[in-house]
Amino acid sequence: MGESRAFFNLPPGCRFLEDGEEVDLRQWKESLISCGDHLARALREYVEMGFECLLEPVDPAELEGCSHCYRAGGDPVFRVYIR
16 A cells, blocks of 8 residues: 555645544545546545545455456556545
């Protein structure tokens, strides 16, 4: 997981879910699953709107639908929660 964070400059108000960290997800709303430039743009927009963001790493192999696209891109994939 560490290497997937190395390239990623999170905007203020956004953070990664730490390994083993327990979070009451009833306080958060799942917003999207994304990666790369799309993820970066979405996080900036959420912060501009005043949201906090929590990012959880996702294994693309576990995703339905567009998992092929995520794997082909090679970027780490994250589930984003906002509040």
